[in-house]
Amino acid sequence: MKTSSPSRLFVPVASSRPGEVPDFSQLHIPEAKASPAKPEGVITAEETYDLALGLVRVLDDGGCAAGDWLPDLSVERLIEGLRHMMHVRAYDERMFRMQRQGQLSFYVKCTGEEAVAVAQAMALNPGDMLFPSYRQQGLLFVRGRSVVDMMCHCISNARDNLKGRQMPVFYSWKEGNFFSISGNLATQYSQAAGWAMASAYKGEEHIASAWVGDGSTAEADVHYAMLFAATYKAPVLLNVVNNQWAISTPQSFASTGTTFAARGIGYHIPSVRVDGNDFLAVYAVTEWAAERARQGHGPTFIEHFTYRAEGHSTSDNPAGYRAEDEARLWPLGDPIARLKQHLITLGAWDLDRHAALEAELADSVTRDWKEAIGYGSLESGPHWPVESMFEDVFKEMPPHLLKQRKQLESGS
Amino acid sequence: MKTSSPSRLFVPVASSRPGEVPDFSQLHIPEAKASPAKPEGVITAEETYDLALGLVRVLDDGGCAAGDWLPDLSVERLIEGLRHMMHVRAYDERMFRMQRQGQLSFYVKCTGEEAVAVAQAMALNPGDMLFPSYRQQGLLFVRGRSVVDMMCHCISNARDNLKGRQMPVFYSWKEGNFFSISGNLATQYSQAAGWAMASAYKGEEHIASAWVGDGSTAEADVHYAMLFAATYKAPVLLNVVNNQWAISTPQSFASTGTTFAARGIGYHIPSVRVDGNDFLAVYAVTEWAAERARQGHGPTFIEHFTYRAEGHSTSDNPAGYRAEDEARLWPLGDPIARLKQHLITLGAWDLDRHAALEAELADSVTRDWKEAIGYGSLESGPHWPVESMFEDVFKEMPPHLLKQRKQLESGS
Amino acid sequence: MTAMSMVQAIQSALDCTMEADPSVLVMGEDVGFFGGVFRCTEGLYEKYGAHRALDTPIAEGGIVAAAVGMGVNGLRPVVEMQFADYIYPAIDQIISELARLRHRSGGEFWAPVVIRAPCDGGIRGGQTHSQSPEGIFTHVCGLKTVMPSNPYDAKGLLISAIEDDDPVVFFEPKRIYNGPFYGHNEPSSGPNSWTKHPMGEVPNGHYTVPLGKANVLRRGGAVTVLAYGTMVHVADAAIENSGIDAELIDLRTLLPLDTEAIVESVRKTGRCVVVHEATRTSGFGAELVSEIQEECFWYLRAPIERVTGWDTPYPHAYEWEYFPGQARISAAMQRAIECD
């Protein structure tokens, strides 16, 4: 290289790094009462400009709910939502600890983001198909999957419905219309568009919903999903869970300096940015978008503005790349604390009941864990028979696999 | 499939198909005087909303030029531009006929789109790097490439700078900073972003300019290019030549129902939609965008709104999929006719000079063709030596290729 | 029976399956209104509508992804890649998703997608319209890989592929799309219709040629020649013209491979020549040679020969020098026979 001029290459920086004071001054978080209005009737992408650049909020900082996005949810349903979120958190805690004890090879928490999956699953119909990433375990709780079964998958034991083939957290649950999670980021986002196209092709009313993280929006499949969903007006909810980080990389390496929701408008998809830590707002936006899809008005692109309160996964140490306090100081708070506060404000909840529920759920996951581990552990089994790994490569086992299976059995 | 419900899948349709009357009622073409204003100073993507959804025009339907986008071009430069466009058209005509006579394996015309490449090349600096698609042959004319050399490439003869390896029209010309064209659509769009990043990395002032067609915007590489260019504020012009068709498929299978330029804004890139048949407007927008890039303000996304007046290529028959009259009725006219009219209006041109130039250029390409074919033809040669195909696979030929070359030579 | 070109046979396979099963659709670039740049989907748009002869954006990765989602939702999409050379943008969806879905979900989910891809040279298409990437797909567990050599097989194999519940990558050799290819190393020689070709007579209705079964086209005792696609014709011509008593096997399906048929033949002849148009190094020929030397080692009387495309990009000007022609095949057979 001949030149020695100083580099003019712009490289985004994180808002804070270890040793620095977290800096949220770029965030511009509007108050709940400043939320963009809820559109009535059929809407074009252009008309969602304010929704995409603003932030839909229902719960204010004091736990009061107001505005035209306020969903019509009974206190019972709210408590159900709270319970699911707390259940997910208890589950995450337990599984994380079990991983640290060597019982799981890997685990991913969704701490701080529970509202996204829980509120969305509650706003969707059971027949709607879910194409999640690895951080929407909340969907399974709402749909009523057995926690023991989830655990059995995570430790690849003899009761693992995925027969020991998948890493922990890459769940699949056909019965609950929960698609098999891939280790490859975003690949299922575009598949969800295809699934939704097929639903329309068949004249059915089921819709699809897909999730990716902020970092994953950079993958081609997110572009494909938006393009196909928009071109064919596919009934699909395209969700971006913007939890600010992709492992060590801040969202600024994917957002190009605007909101993720803004990208949706460029594809002519009505797009909304929602406070992802606000259970009520997430529910309301999802309900609205699902209704649009079901009525044949096509996709909606939803950015959930939230925060990844813990490390990326058990393989990760966030102290290496972000300011220690960032999670605690996150200006949009914690989704469980906020819904709890709201219920207390409504007079439908109190600290004692909360503590009791917490204890109950902790007990429950402990019991579930004991049961699960009773069916076998990762290291000691029992597992599925080793030879079962040759099954399901194809529907029927072709000769070369039969032969290899025999070799495995004979140890040759 | 169990259901027999009617399909609800939306599938875009073409504005016209064979046997139909061309229908441009969806186009909404603003008059030249309604062009969005030319921005002053540093600008954000959001501020280009009108530019991206509107249409920058300088020449009105009568050939008069006005407005703040009017570029400062002398009559001599305008005539130069006209001459280049007419030269390209003469070249295309000749090569197309030669293909029909079996002298070329393939050819692609750019008829109706000449202004895009010619005006842009004139507005860029010679040190700027070009990453074209196969329909910007005009760039080569402006940069002064020998037409004989271009022809020699197209017939793979002994003087072909690409040694008989590439199809016709996939030019490469390092000396002229014209990148090797790939047969794979859009792959170079994202490379252009990387090239521009390297320019900034080195502290240099050269910028890059890349082109894709409307249909090609669907490829992942266009997404990558926008994302990387925006993230690193790379000095690159990202051009989309929206000529309304991708072989048989209308632009509605790629545009999602809005403008292509709108997509740029979603990536936070200042974006402009320009009348691609208006030489002056294309020049002005390019000059403006190049200046922005050179000053470190990053990429610009430019949609050139034009029309593919002929078939896709020599392998194609547009009568099979579009209304016969569409090209003739295209409401934005022909770029050569429009610049010619403008020059006439300025009193700097007349029909006789025009006819004389046409004749001169036709003669010129005929002479060039005779010279080119004198160096060898595709079917009869002389070509590069056959064994040269083993060269340049690697910088130095590894043993297995030496061996294969020997086998080829010995016919075994 | 009707005399059909391979293009017509493929059209007919698509028509038959779409008529019988409303869940079958074709999708890809220019496959709808226009009927495909090679005309393989001609007529389907008029007959079945825009949603079943589905034009798509130019996004191979998106097309396959959408097809996977459709497959999971009960449809049977038949995807056309405009050229096999453009399958790479879709390869992540093919390898990481389509091929793996059934296994990773413990059998819960699967997508019966067929991916059709015109491959090989023959149209002066240079390096980006001439490639033969089949070998790559045979390395991917969970995929079936097919390449027919004639209209009869093309239709029968394609119907099998569409009806199969596993994903199939279906390569179509462009050089023999519109007529037989007798292996002359000249672009325009040989007859240009299938009328007199036995495998050009194609039933109009439904029939299948099973996946995973090779076809012994010529019986012979001196040497076994393994080929697929266009190369079947070149090998056939080489055998005919050289007068060598060769056994010619058309593999038809590369994976699962009909090892039985191959092994039986090579054990008999003791000699083998493997032919493909794809580049040599790590091409599918390598797998064939390995498998044969493992299974037939004690029967082999000469090294197994590979006659393949050169390890260079496919050149525009030198199609016929690049192309593994009769002369190279004959020489290889001769070398194999002369060994002892």
Next chain:
Amino acid sequence: MTAMSMVQAIQSALDCTMEADPSVLVMGEDVGFFGGVFRCTEGLYEKYGAHRALDTPIAEGGIVAAAVGMGVNGLRPVVEMQFADYIYPAIDQIISELARLRHRSGGEFWAPVVIRAPCDGGIRGGQTHSQSPEGIFTHVCGLKTVMPSNPYDAKGLLISAIEDDDPVVFFEPKRIYNGPFYGHNEPSSGPNSWTKHPMGEVPNGHYTVPLGKANVLRRGGAVTVLAYGTMVHVADAAIENSGIDAELIDLRTLLPLDTEAIVESVRKTGRCVVVHEATRTSGFGAELVSEIQEECFWYLRAPIERVTGWDTPYPHAYEWEYFPGQARISAAMQRAIECD
């Protein structure tokens, strides 16, 4: 000389080349501020700045495309794929562009890009963090493919790759990233530093190990064992523990292949076992077997054996049953020796 793990050796190679040449940069997901999920780029951000230890969006295809453009513009980008399993979204840029550029432009343009990709199993990563796709790249003309088996080679080969003007795909076996692997089929057995391993002593400064040259690690007369990456250690242990007088060749570079060294050895021993962790069918082992049987046919006294991963996705629970361990290698050597 310093005792280094393979991760440290790779870091050191990057540091040396970046220090010497301002056109060298590293780029990829999490490679900048954080230093890479496997720590291979640790320290480079602080030392060379954000533009030379360049964090990127999560877009493998975009990363390689940008690297190609940078390469054309005079830089030498070293790209990290976070896992080899995620190389597929970039494969079109690698195959259709990076590998072809020099040829298709008649030598006018080229991009000296290195793509580093952690491959193989060993971290309970299941099917999407354990793959070994090297075979695919050896089928692509215009690419060099490398896989080191120890820290010394890793650094020397990587420096060669970065200084090479051709594109190189550089696979790094995760299982031996942080210490030697003695081929025990247990996740946690064996020592966990390279200190006493001869190839763990690595010069701090610049040196190269040439591309295209294999390394004969053990001399022996009974059978030739060909391996690369992790499998070198497994084969070594199998040889040691079985007491067989085997010759062990570490290929180091798969393409261009050091055919000379292989042929010399097999002609001497007359027997050969080929080992890799990748799936069997159409894996690189097939090319090795083919090449050997062509070149050494008359010297072979037993069929060449392939010991490989099974033709299934890499399973989470059965890493060590999937893994081609010592027992299978020993059995294959034994079979080869007993033949006659």
